[in-house]
Amino acid sequence: MDIVIRAFFAFLFVVVVTRVIGRRELSSLEPFDLILLIVLGDLIQQGVTQSDYSFTGLVLAGGTFTVLTVAVSFLVFRFRRMRPLFEPEPLILVDDGKVIDRNLRRERLTTEELAAEARLQQIASLSEVRWAVLESSGRISFIPR
Amino acid sequence: MAELPDHLDLGRHRDVSFRGERVARWTVLGLLAAVAIVALLGVVGQTPRESSASVAAAELEVSSPKHVRGGLFFQGRFTVDAREPIENATLLLAPGWLENLNINTIEPAPAEEASRDGDLALSFGPLDPGERLVVYMQFQVNPTNVGRRSADVGLYDGDTEIVTIDRTLTVLP
Secondary structure, eight states: OHHHHHHHHHHHHHHHHHHHHOHHHHHHOOHHHHHHHHHHHHHHHHHHHTTOOSHHHHHHHHHHHHHHHHHHHHHHHHOGGGHHHHSOOOEEEEETTEEOHHHHHHTTOOHHHHHHHHHHTTOOOGGGEEEEEEOTTSOEEEEEO | OOOOOTTOOHHHHTSOOOHHHHHHHHHHHHHHHHHHHHHHTTTTSOOEEEEEEEOSSEEEEEEEESEEETTOEEEEEEEEEESSOBSSEEEEEOGGGTTTEEEEEEESOOSEEEEETTEEEEEOOOBOTTOEEEEEEEEEEOTTOOEEEEOOEEEEETTEEEEEEOOEEEEEO
16 A cells, blocks of 8 residues: 555656756756656655565556556646646747747746757758747747748 | 747747746745755754653663654664662663564663563663663664654663653654
8 A cells, every 4th residue: 555655646746846847858858857867767766666676566656657647647638727737838939030038048948059959950040930839848849930 | 921830829828927837836946955954954864863861870861863764774772871780771662663663683682572561671681880781773664664653762670660761753754
C-alpha cells in the first residue's frame, strides 16, 4: 500500500516541479537540463520504491504512474479548464517579425536563442517570421510571412 | 500575410497576463526553497538531538535524532554518569526505539535483555560512583514506519527508577 501512496505523491510532485521548471528546459534538453531530469528521475525512483527491489514493487509503482498519467490526460481532454493546471497554453513569441519581449522573459528565453531555433528551421532572420509560437510541448513553431 | 493560426487567440496567447502564474510559480519555488532551508536547520531528520536529566544518584544523557526518514541509518548514544552506587544499571527503552527499526548493533552488549511491560530493558551490571557507562546503538529505519512514537529512555537500578527522559521519535515518509 505504501508504495502506491508514495507513487501518488511523487506523481503530484513531478507535476508541480515540471510546471515550475518550465517547458523550455524540459524540451530543449541542454546538457544541464538533461542532468536535472536524470537526477530527478533517480531521486523520484528512490523515494517511491525505497528499499523495495521486487517485481511486485515495479508493477505497483509503474502501474500507479501509468494510471495517473492516463487519468490526467483524460481530465485535460474532458475538462478543458483543467488544462492550464497540467499543460501551459501556447505562447506567441513573434508577431509579424516583432519579438514580444515580455513573453520571451516569461519563458526565460533570449532573442539569440529564439533566432537559433529559427535557423534550425532554415529561417535566417526573425523579420521573416509572421508568427512564432512556443507550443505546450516546449517546441517553437515558426510560420513565415 | 498569414492570419493568426487556428486555435490561437491574441488575448489568451499573446497579451496574456502572467500575474497569477507568476505568483503560483514563485510560491511553489519559495516552498521548495523553504523546505531545503528547513532541512539545513536539521528539522527533517538525522541530526542528533541531545536530552539529559540529572538526579542525585546519576545523570542520563541521550543523543539521537528526534526526526528520521525511511531507510536512514542513525545512532543512539546513551551516557550514564553514576554519582551513587548502582547495583544493576538498566536502560529502559520505550517501543519507539524498536518498532519497525532494525537494530544493527548494541555496544557494549547488555548482560541481560528483557521485555518489561512492552519496553525493552537492557541491563549492564553495577556502576560505582564516578563511573561512566556509554552505550551505542545503531539503527536503520524501515521505510514503512511512518509516524511519531514515544522514545522515552529510563535509567533504572534493577527495577527501581532513577531518572527518565521523555522523548519522541518521528519517522518521516
